[in-house]
Amino acid sequence: MNAPYPAAGEAARPAHAPDDHPRLPPARTGVLLANLGTPDATNYWSMRRYLNEFLSDRRVIDYPAWKWQPILQGIILTKRPFTSGANYRKIWDTERNESPLLTITRAQTEGLRERLVARFGDRVRVEFCMRYGNPATADVLRRMLAEGCRRVLFFPLYPQYAGATTATACDQLFRALMREPWQPPVRVVEAYGDDPAFIAALAASVRRGWAEAAEAFGAEPERLVVSYHGMPERYLTQGGDPYHCQCRKTSRLLREALGWPEGRMVTTFQSRFGREEWLKPYTAEEVARLAREEGVRRIAVVAPAFAADCVETLEEIRGEVAESFEEAGGHGFHYIPCLNDDPAHLDALEGIILRNLGGWL
Missing domain, CATH: 3.40.50.1400 (Rossmann fold)
Structure with missing residues (x-):
């Protein structure tokens, strides 16, 4: 279960708005963590959907589509879902029915949420998304905007910048923003491998x-x-x-x-x-x-x-x-092991977030 937020303030009409103006949730600041992604299951079709999305990304494989897609669709996605699925089954959490990456990213999010809510109360929302698979970036962003997030800090969880990780996560966020009628101001946390x-x-x-x-x-x-x-x-x-x-x-x-x-x-x-x-x-x-x-x-x-x-x-x-x-x-x-949700890691991530929220909260 996600760490809870405090009781939310009630939706209200903006000051000086006419009586027929829609009620809006209180303005909040969103912190959106992003990781690479995970298949929904280890079976052939789940793995094929995940690998197709991943390996079709031009940031990951930059060959021209006319050259790469026949190879991907005709050869790689015929065989690789079986081998990748077997690898995922070796580490799969069968009780939760999810990959360790999803479990750990959720735990990191809950730990950071607890810390930031303790500082800022209901004025902040802390969520996570995946570049590939679920929870999808666009879905999480839309929910945050519906909850009143008028500013968003986007935090790709990659200590070192790469086009195939950080940049493609940002690409996906910006694509999601293109579909929103009300775009919030957005800040992106830079690579932090030297923090x-x-x-x-x-x-x-x-x-x-x-x-x-x-x-x-x-x-x-x-x-x-x-x-x-x-x-x-x-x-x-x-x-x-x-x-x-x-x-x-x-x-x-x-x-x-x-x-x-x-x-x-x-x-x-x-x-x-x-x-x-x-x-x-x-x-x-x-x-x-x-x-x-x-x-x-x-x-x-x-x-x-x-x-x-x-x-x-x-x-x-x-x-x-x-x-x-x-x-x-x-x-x-x-x-x-990776730093995962170790308290010292969460301390470091919290410090990075607080610096990047400067002037917002």
């Missing part, structure tokens, strides 16, 4: 995970692998997408916060799709190289590009990446 409170929360989680791994292994890990979601290399070299640079900066700030030497951490990129070159080194290949060429036997892995654990962390890292390391000779693999 001091975020880095502090990330460093604290690594220290905890490092200690847990040391206890489980009987010795400290030899490397921390900092794995980010990948993207085609040409998005950086030809398009100037800042994602790669921002990932590297997050890694550097994390290492400095931990007080570690450079050799203890390695930055990698995961989730490659297709045949072209993506940002390197690839996570699965790099952990195998560490074991095979450098004799590393114990590693910990953290994924700072994800605000919430999802199929890319819970299945890909704990499955494919772990297997790659172990098959190459490693025997100690420890995954450090």
Whole structure:
């Protein structure tokens, strides 16, 4: 159940309005969190709908439609829903009948709502949406406007900016706004992968995970692998997408916060799709190289590009990446969870929100 709002003020006619003017809800400020998305279920047709929406996004796959859509509709969406559905079933919450990403994003929203309502009462609305799947951006925005939100702070939950994440979430919001007769002023929270409170929360989680791994292994890990979601290399070299640079900066700030030497951490990129070159080194290949060429036997892995654990962390890292390391000779693999709804993470997100609400509340 969502954290409750205080008793709402009654709808009323604006001051000086004629008696026949419609009653309006009290003016409020909305905070709309956005994450990537999730299928509604793991069956073939649910996965196909989700993957079709995701892989048809030109921000994600930028090939011309005449070239890409026949491949997508005729080949990929015939087979991939089966394999993706199998991966989701490994992590699916069968009691709630939803993915961990949805569960965690809802918990983050409720935690932030409780904090902001404690500060501002009924003057604020805090909700979340998904770029792909449900709850859809347009549906949530429409509900917020109906509840009186006359200003909206849009917060894409991506610590590092990328066209395929932050930009497409904004695209969807702006498309939804195009259909609204009354458009509120909108602010968008910029990437926050260098925010001091975020880095502090990330460093604290690594220290905890490092200690847990040391206890489980009987010795400290030899490397921390900092794995980010990948993207085609040409998005950086030809398009100037800042994602790669921002990932590297997050890694550097994390290492400095931990007080570690450079050799203890390695930055990698995961989730490659297709045949072209993506940002390197690839996570699965790099952990195998560490074991095979450098004799590393114990590693910990953290994924700072994800605000919430999802199929890319819970299945890909704990499955494919772990297997790659172990098959190459490693025997100690420890995954450090995303920050999720950890209080320190919510503290950082709340601070970012409050700064961006400056002058509004």
